[in-house]
Amino acid sequence: MTVTTTARRYAGQTAEERDAHRRERVRSACRELIGGSGYASTTVERICSTAGVSTRHFYQHYDNKEAAFIDLYDSIISASGSAAMTSLAETEGRPMVERVPAAFLAYLSPMVRDVRTARIAFVEIMGVSPQMEEKRLAFRESLVEIITTEGSAAVRRGEITDRDFRFASLALAGAATAIVYDWTLRPGRHSVEHLESMLADLAVALIAA
Numbered sequence: 001m002t003v004t005t006t007a008r009r010y011a012g013q014t015a016e017e018r019d020a021h022r023r024e025r026v027r028s029a030c031r032e033l034i035g036g037s038g039y040a041s042t043t044v045e046r047i048c049s050t051a052g053v054s055t056r057h058f059y060q061h062y063d064n065k066e067a068a069f070i071d072l073y074d075s076i077i078s079a080s081g082s083a084a085m086t087s088l089a090e091t092e093g094r095p096m097v098e099r100v101p102a103a104f105l106a107y108l109s110p111m112v113r114d115v116r117t118a119r120i121a122f123v124e125i126m127g128v129s130p131q132m133e134e135k136r137l138a139f140r141e142s143l144v145e146i147i148t149t150e151g152s153a154a155v156r157r158g159e160i161t162d163r164d165f166r167f168a169s170l171a172l173a174g175a176a177t178a179i180v181y182d183w184t185l186r187p188g189r190h191s192v193e194h195l196e197s198m199l200a201d202l203a204v205a206l207i208a209a
Helices: 002-007 015-037 044-051 055-061 065-090 096-112 115-124 130-156 165-185 192-208
Strands: none
Touching (some): 015 044, 015 055, 044 065, 065 096, 065 115, 065 130, 096 130, 096 192, 115 165, 130 165, 130 192, 165 192
16 A cells, blocks of 8 residues: 555655646636736636646646636635635624624635736626626625625614615625726725725625614
């Protein structure tokens, strides 16, 4: 058994570990290229060159450029969703006016902390393909569901008045998309902390006022 395990390793890594590292390098390259110059101008060859992987290895993991982009987008929305849920768990029992803004900012954190990620999440995913649009809408729906659930619970506790939480959630998501992307384009933009403060105020006004 020991001999077999050793034979399967190369440079101290198993085949599975090498595959995982290649995929991570491809995701990083896609973030840099698509987040910098756009999806349309990014080619598989540029991704491979930036990632330091061969095209043969690329096509072992992905059918095409879109598949690699979907993998990157999945990792972004997974990080956003996990951050939001962690925030909600950490603020359990606190008023909604504290919980919702905190969770919303946690959800937006990967975007506001990296302008390339913001461009990918808010601009470059638009119009890529029906599959990508389906993923975008599914992710947005998960955000609506979280806010609706939290809002309904706050109404039952008597913290806020009832309202159309779906409408409020979509308004918040749409406004945040426009605000964050506009912020990334401005050379003399406000600090991240100032942006987060404004977005938190917006969340309270729309969801928890």
